[in-house]
Amino acid sequence: MRFALLALAFGIASVAGAEAPKSLPESALARAAELRDQHVERGQAYEIVESLTTEIGPRMAGTEADLRAVEWARQHFIALGYDEVRIEPFTFPYWHRGHERGEITAPFPQPLAITALGGSVGTGGEPLEAEIVHFENLQALIAAPEGSLEGRIVFISRRTDRVRDGSGYGVSVPGRSNGAAEAAARGAAGLIIRSISTNSDRFPHTGMMRYAEGGRRIPAAAVSNPDADLLLNMLRRGAPVRVRLEIDAETRGEALSYNVIGDIRGRDLPEEVVVIGGHLDSWDLGTGALDDGAGVAITMAAGAALLKLPERPRRTVRVIAWGNEEQGLIGARAYAAAHAADMERHLIAAESDFGAGRIYALRAGVEPSYWPLLEQIASVLEPLGIPFEREGGGPGPDVIPLAQRGVPWAQLAQDGTDYFDYHHTANDTLDKIDSDALDQQVAAYAVFSYLAAEVEEGFGRRP
C-alpha cells in the first residue's frame, strides 16, 4: 500500500449519469447470501497467504523472487479452477538494495536502525558522515533557505498518527516521498526521516521516494521510531549530532514483471468485467503478509467461492494479482494502458491493500443515483458488520489508474488501526494475520463481486 491517501482525490462523482434501473433481483441477493454463508471455505485465504509467505516470502519487484511469485499466483489461480488465467507483462527501472548501516558518531556514538527508502541512491561506496539538521516536518524543511543545508544530513521527525482509516499516513508520507528532493534543493548531502509508522518498535520502514527531475540525488533512509526519539534526545542537549550512513543501493537497468489475472467468465456478458484484487509484489524486508499477501489471498479465495456457484455470474469477475504496486502502481498503469479501449466495459473495481483487519464499511465512487445498488449489496453484507457509507473512502492504489479512466470504484474498508505498525518492515510476517478475519473479508469480496457482476446496467462512469 503506497497511495492510499491519493484516494482522497477520488471522492464521490457528482456528475449526472444516465438514469438506469438501480436494483438487483431478489434471486441474486439470495444467491449472494448463499455465497456468504455456504461457499466461503473457512481458512482458505489463510492457506493461500501462508503459501505465498512461506514458499516465496519477500518479492520485491524485479527480483528473482518476484518472478517466482508470478508463477506461484498463476499456478494458484489454475488450481482453484479459474476459467482463464494469464499474465500480462510490463517493465520498469530495477531498484537494488545492498547493505545498509547507520550510526551516530557524535556526541554519543550509537548504532542506528536504518533502511534505505525505495528508489534511493547509495552513499557511493563510502560512508557519508555529516551533522544532522532537524525539521519537524516537510513544510519546515521547505521553509529553509536555499543553500542553508550545505553538506548536512536533513532529519525529518514527523510522527504518524494512528487512525483506523490510515489517514495519519497521508499526513506524514510526503516527507518520505519528497524529503530528499527538497533537502537536495537546499544543499543537503543526505536525508533521514522518522519512519512513516505508528509503532514504537525498532523497525525502520521503507517505502518509495522520488527525486526532482534533473535535481541532485542524495541518499535517503528511514530510522525507526525509537531511533528518531534518540536523535531528538541528543539534539535537546545542544551539541551537534553527527550521523554516518553507509548505503549500497541503486537503480539499474530495466526489469520485467507481470500482472497475474484470473477470470471467472461471465455467463451472459463475458466482455464486461468487475475487477477485484490485491498486489503481488512486496517490499524486500518482510514476507509481505499484510502488504499485500492478504489482499491477494482474500480476493483469490473470494473468486474461488464464486466458482462453487451452480452458474457463473452474468459478467466476468476478474481477480488481479497486481505487479509492482510498491514502486508506483507500475502494473496497474500498464493494465490501464493496455486495456484502455476496454475501460468502458470495466463496471467497477476494488482492491484489498490495507492489511488483514476486518472490513467495517462499503464505500463507492459512483454517482448518487447508483447508491441504491450499493445499499442492496450492503444488505447482504450486513450480517458481516458492513454497512454502506455514502461519504469518504477512495479507490485502492491499483484501482487509481482505472478510476482515472472513468471506472467507478468500490472500497471494502478494512480496519487499519495496526496496519502502519508493520507496513514496509521486516516485521510484516504471517503471524500478524488472523484467519477468521480473512474469512470475513473473503465473504465480503465474494458478495460484492458477485452482485456487482449481476447488476442490470452497471454503475455509470466517473468524470
Place this chain on the structure above:
Amino acid sequence: MRFALLALAFGIASVAGAEAPKSLPESALARAAELRDQHVERGQAYEIVESLTTEIGPRMAGTEADLRAVEWARQHFIALGYDEVRIEPFTFPYWHRGHERGEITAPFPQPLAITALGGSVGTGGEPLEAEIVHFENLQALIAAPEGSLEGRIVFISRRTDRVRDGSGYGVSVPGRSNGAAEAAARGAAGLIIRSISTNSDRFPHTGMMRYAEGGRRIPAAAVSNPDADLLLNMLRRGAPVRVRLEIDAETRGEALSYNVIGDIRGRDLPEEVVVIGGHLDSWDLGTGALDDGAGVAITMAAGAALLKLPERPRRTVRVIAWGNEEQGLIGARAYAAAHAADMERHLIAAESDFGAGRIYALRAGVEPSYWPLLEQIASVLEPLGIPFEREGGGPGPDVIPLAQRGVPWAQLAQDGTDYFDYHHTANDTLDKIDSDALDQQVAAYAVFSYLAAEVEEGFGRRP
C-alpha cells in the same frame, strides 16, 4: 536479566536463627512514609535512564561503551550526593560480535532474522550451510542418539510462555544455555533456537550460552519468533530445509570492567550494609533501557530520596550498579569474593532487574521468624499496591552470589508480563518505559532500603 529462575533454588530459608526483636519503631515507619510521599522526585529515575540510554546506549561488558557507562554511573552517584562513590574492578573473557547473517537456502530461499548467542563461536570466516533437524525442546534433543545429527544444524522450536513472574523464561531458556553443547555432543555443526521471547516480532533475542568443558564448539544463534514459525511451516511440507549461517563472533583476550558503588553512609552502624542495585551492562543490540537501565535508575533514585532525609539511616545503604551481569554475574561474583569477610555485615540485598513494570509484591528469603519485619515494611508499601508475600520469588541475579554466602534477599517483584517481548533485543529502548511506573518502584526501593537499614538486628542468615 539472565538467571531469574535459578532463583527457584533459593526459596525460604528454614533453619532456625537466633530470636531477635522483630519489629521496627513507629518513628522509622513514619519516616519511611515521608520518603514514599515526599522525597521521591517525580521523573528522576526516568531522567537517569534517559541519560544512560541516550549518552551511552548499548554497553556490552568489555566494550569501550561499557567503560563509558562505568564513568557515567560514577559521575551520577557523585552528582546525586552519595557519601562515598567507588569502583571495584574485575576481569573476564571478552566476547566479540561482528556481522551475522542467516538465510534459508532450500526449499524456499528467504532471509532469516538471526543473532548469535552470547559466547558463541563464529562460522570460521565462511558460511555454514546444512540441513536443519527440528526438536521441540532441549529434552527431545537430548533424547537423540549420539552421532545422529552429524553435520546438521539443530533447530529447537520451544516457545516461551507469557507469565507475569517471568517463569516461562525458566522453562525455555535451557535450550539457549545448553542447546549447543547437547547438539555438538551428537555431531551437529550448528544450533539455531527460537528466541527465548514472548513476542511475535521479527527480533532475534540474544543471551548467554555455554559450551561443555572440553566439548566441540559450534555456532549458536537465535531466530525471531516469526522466523521460527516460517521454518516450521517449511518443515511441514516434508522437503529438507537447509539453512546458511554466516556469523563472525569470538571470545578473545581478557577484558576489564567495574562494579560502581554509591554508599549512603549509616549514622550508627556504617559497616553494616543493605544492598540494592541494578546491573549497568547490557547486551549490544538495544540500548538496555529495560535490561537493566531501569534497575540502575530506580535504585540510584531511591538512594537519592534517602539522601534528602534529615539524617542518614542507621546502617549503610549501598547502591550497586553491577558490572557484567549478562555474561555470568561476573561483577557480582567478584564483589562477593572481594567482600567475603564482610558477608556477615550484609544484612539483606535486593536487585531490580526485570524491566520497568510496576512492583506488585514484596517477597524475601529470610527465616519465617523475620516475616513480621517484612510485614511492617509492607505496611508502608501498601499504598503503592505492594503486599508482602511469604511464598515464592527469589533473589535478583546479582544477589545470587551474596545469597550463596548466607545473605538474606528481598524481592520487589515487578510485573514482567511484557518483559520478554523486548529483553535482549535491539528493541530494548527507552520508549518502552513509563516514568510513572518507575516512580512507584523508586518509592518502593526507598522505603524498603531505608527500613531494612533501620531494623534492630538484621534479618538473620541463610543456610
